[in-house]
Amino acid sequence: MEKDKETRNHLIQSARKEFSEKGYMKASLRTICKNAGVTTGALYFFFKDKDDLFDAVAGDIIHGIYDVMQAHFQDEKRMVAEGKGFTPSAEESTEHMEATAQVIHQMYLHREDVLIALTKSQGTKYENVADWFIETAEKHYRLMADVMMKQNPEVKTDDKFIHWLAHQQIDTFIYMITHIDKEKDALPFIRQAVTYMMAGWYGIFLPR
Amino acid sequence: MEKDKETRNHLIQSARKEFSEKGYMKASLRTICKNAGVTTGALYFFFKDKDDLFDAVAGDIIHGIYDVMQAHFQDEKRMVAEGKGFTPSAEESTEHMEATAQVIHQMYLHREDVLIALTKSQGTKYENVADWFIETAEKHYRLMADVMMKQNPEVKTDDKFIHWLAHQQIDTFIYMITHIDKEKDALPFIRQAVTYMMAGWYGIFLPR
Amino acid sequence: MEKDKETRNHLIQSARKEFSEKGYMKASLRTICKNAGVTTGALYFFFKDKDDLFDAVAGDIIHGIYDVMQAHFQDEKRMVAEGKGFTPSAEESTEHMEATAQVIHQMYLHREDVLIALTKSQGTKYENVADWFIETAEKHYRLMADVMMKQNPEVKTDDKFIHWLAHQQIDTFIYMITHIDKEKDALPFIRQAVTYMMAGWYGIFLPR
Amino acid sequence: MEKDKETRNHLIQSARKEFSEKGYMKASLRTICKNAGVTTGALYFFFKDKDDLFDAVAGDIIHGIYDVMQAHFQDEKRMVAEGKGFTPSAEESTEHMEATAQVIHQMYLHREDVLIALTKSQGTKYENVADWFIETAEKHYRLMADVMMKQNPEVKTDDKFIHWLAHQQIDTFIYMITHIDKEKDALPFIRQAVTYMMAGWYGIFLPR
DNA sequence: CATGAATGAGGTTTCATTCAT
DNA sequence: GATGAATGAAACCTCATTCAT
Numbered sequence A, B, C, D: 001m002e003k004d005k006e007t008r009n010h011l012i013q014s015a016r017k018e019f020s021e022k023g024y025m026k027a028s029l030r031t032i033c034k035n036a037g038v039t040t041g042a043l044y045f046f047f048k049d050k051d052d053l054f055d056a057v058a059g060d061i062i063h064g065i066y067d068v069m070q071a072h073f074q075d076e077k078r079m080v081a082e083g084k085g086f087t088p089s090a091e092e093s094t095e096h097m098e099a100t101a102q103v104i105h106q107m108y109l110h111r112e113d114v115l116i117a118l119t120k121s122q123g124t125k126y127e128n129v130a131d132w133f134i135e136t137a138e139k140h141y142r143l144m145a146d147v148m149m150k151q152n153p154e155v156k157t158d159d160k161f162i163h164w165l166a167h168q169q170i171d172t173f174i175y176m177i178t179h180i181d182k183e184k185d186a187l188p189f190i191r192q193a194v195t196y197m198m199a200g201w202y203g204i205f206l207p208r
Numbered sequence E: 001c002a003t004g005a006a007t008g009a010g011g012t013t014t015c016a017t018t019c020a021t
Numbered sequence F: 001g002a003t004g005a006a007t008g009a010a011a012c013c014t015c016a017t018t019c020a021t
Helices: A006-026 A029-036 A040-046 A050-081 A094-109 A111-119 A129-151 A159-179 A183-205 B006-026 B029-036 B040-046 B050-081 B094-109 B111-119 B129-151 B159-179 B183-205 C006-026 C029-036 C040-046 C050-081 C094-109 C111-119 C129-151 C159-179 C183-205 D006-026 D029-036 D040-046 D050-081 D094-109 D111-119 D129-151 D159-179 D183-205
Strands: none
Touching: A006 A029, A006 A040, A006 A050, A006 A111, A006 B006, A029 A040, A029 A050, A050 A094, A050 A111, A050 A129, A094 A111, A094 A159, A094 A183, A111 A129, A111 A159, A129 A159, A129 A183, A159 A183, A159 B159, A159 B183, A183 B159, A183 B183, B006 B029, B006 B040, B006 B050, B006 B111, B029 B040, B029 B050, B050 B094, B050 B111, B050 B129, B094 B111, B094 B159, B094 B183, B111 B129, B111 B159, B129 B159, B129 B183, B159 B183, C006 C029, C006 C040, C006 C050, C006 C111, C006 D006, C029 C040, C029 C050, C050 C094, C050 C111, C050 C129, C094 C111, C094 C159, C094 C183, C111 C129, C111 C159, C129 C159, C129 C183, C159 C183, C159 D159, C159 D183, C183 D159, C183 D183, D006 D029, D006 D040, D006 D050, D006 D111, D029 D040, D029 D050, D050 D094, D050 D111, D050 D129, D094 D111, D094 D159, D094 D183, D111 D129, D111 D159, D129 D159, D129 D183, D159 D183
16 A cells, blocks of 8 residues: 655655755755656656755654754743742753653754754745744743843843853754764753853852 | 055955955956056955955955954963963953953954855865864863863863864854844843853852 | 657757757757747757757767777678788779678768768767767777788878878768768768778788 | 077077966967066067967978978979989988988977977968978979889879878988977887888889 | 957856657 | 656756957
8 A cells, every 4th residue: 555655755865865975055956856766847747846856855854843842942931930940950850851862863864954043044935944943942932031030130131142042052062963973972962061050050040 | 645546446445345245366456456446457466366455455354353362261271381370261251351352353344254255165275264263262272171181080071172262262253243233232232141151161060 | 640849840940950950059949949940948858958959960970970980890800810802992893882882871861960960060979979989980990000010011100190091081971971962962972082092091001 | 798598598489488387279378478577468579470480380380391292302302303314212212311310310300399389279271281291392202202103104103192102201301300308209200110111102103 | 569358258067857659 | 566767847057258348
């Protein structure tokens, strides 16, 4: 019953390789088709255009990770609304660390596609995909900062700084996936980075 | 007597605009020339090729900043060699903050070109320019970490983490120039970021 | 069922005309396409580049003639190795003359392409194609000269002269195809030239 | 008093090198000017256009040789008209051989320019310069053949063959200048070639 | 004499995309 | 589902030549 979809898969694999090597803009559909063993016409049967093909390669994993991340932060928001306290860094508690570990696992399972989306997408709608994640993370930090400032009224910070905190956190994950090859090395790295970031956080919000 | 160089400047301005809007690869020399009011031949009188034009727009400022940064770190290296202690973050002392402020001033003076080099250079030799800075900063962090670890033998860290610290610092400056429009807002931001980073640093190297 | 290949043939015909009139270097692909009634893109569907197009026009016939010529000389070499005597000029015997006549026939069948390869190929890998033929002919003359010198030990000649004999023979065929329009006039011409060349040969190797 | 003409000479030398290396068509005036240390404007002060520059490099020597050759054949024509017999090959008598030796000397004195005119002139009015010489030589052979045919009425030949004889003789000199580097090797070569050609000639006109 | 600037036309090549079959 | 042919626009670049200064 299972439709073959062989050609489509060949195309996606070939595209993955080409995007990975040359980036979206320099990638050639001709080359992709040649390496997939089909002609350009075939490509246009399965995909609307070059963008659509890119989407097929990297779109799913990106949206997947994005959704998980949003759900995660949504959860926290609800908890705060319900009056439950929460900890400054999403990752400090065991529970949070487990959630994080799962995201990391997902990222490494599809590492090549994640890298394509993060570093080879210039020219596509994903070229600023990191900003999607940052915006979501920012809400989290905003929330946390408000809590902290309620407790320490003398501390003040501004939106630019909060946004940077979010940026910094996301960038750490991007650094991880781009610079650390093996998943087993990633978790220790993240742990140390979280230690650093938490110390930084308290250095700002619990001065002296 | 003043040499005009009108056409050359027109071309550079037009190129700056085009690179800024479309990035290096999608930028069209035809368009640049048209907007500069000259023919393509004229462009090739002043510039060897598209790369050379890009260099004329963004090369100087990048090399300028890079040189200042290297000189700065070289200076610190020398101080350490002479046995003079130095502070964990290059920016904490007044003296260092002044040096930093001057770099920031330079960056904002040529902000558009800096942005082009940092974010619109895919396809040129500058496409990984941030890594140049990171490598330089890394040596600085390496040095500082060695000092810290001599004082606290129980602390241990690895090269990946040191590299990330450097990455993180450079990324902060890139964040600044890309996200903060006015120079007057930049310095306060950097000060707060430095506070954060120093707290993070001590959180790692002076635990408990 | 007959595959059309109309466009490809149009392109080749148009290219033949253009190369013929202007030579390889001055030939314009734009003009070739215009005269073929297609866009430049079409050309690049059928041919890799300008060189490939030239090859499609003149490559086959040149290699064809070259192969026949080599086979011919190979044959003679074998005969000498087997101890069979052979005559000073390949063309003197009836058998040889027939082989020559067939080569000539081939050349005139594709005369325009042969002329292109011989006289309009500057800038291509065929620009020294005559030398290919000369080198092959030279081996033949070398062989013959060795036989002659074994019989007449007092005669001596040098490599430069042998090479010139080969050059001269090939040049005679080039002269023929470039200066004599009709195949029917070619054979008598070659016959007379051969008479001349044989007399010259004996003048050198059988003095007095 | 002698005007320097330094720039002009620099340009000619530079052009000689460029034409020699790339041929007329691929030679770049920009490169020539750069290597001569002047700008393109200067070139156009001394030379009308690219063709004129080529003329300055190779024109004189070509016309010089051409004139000497014509004078030589003119002389012979006069002698025949005056009823003085003459020998089948212009080169056989000592007197003729001396004239030939002087032409060869001239050719080797300016060998690079001669080679440029003969082999690097495609695209200029000299691209068929060999034909000029051939046409002149042809008159000579025509004359000689008429004398021979008057003596041996049964011999008959046609214009095509006569033209080829001329072609062949000129081609021998071209072979010499292109293939033999040292003048001292040229004269022996020519002597042997003349022996060959004379034997060929008699083989045609004094059969049996 | 010579410069430096600029023209303008043309060069080859690449590309994503379309469509009749 | 897939092919093969073709489009058409645009890409970067090179060139001989001109001309005001």
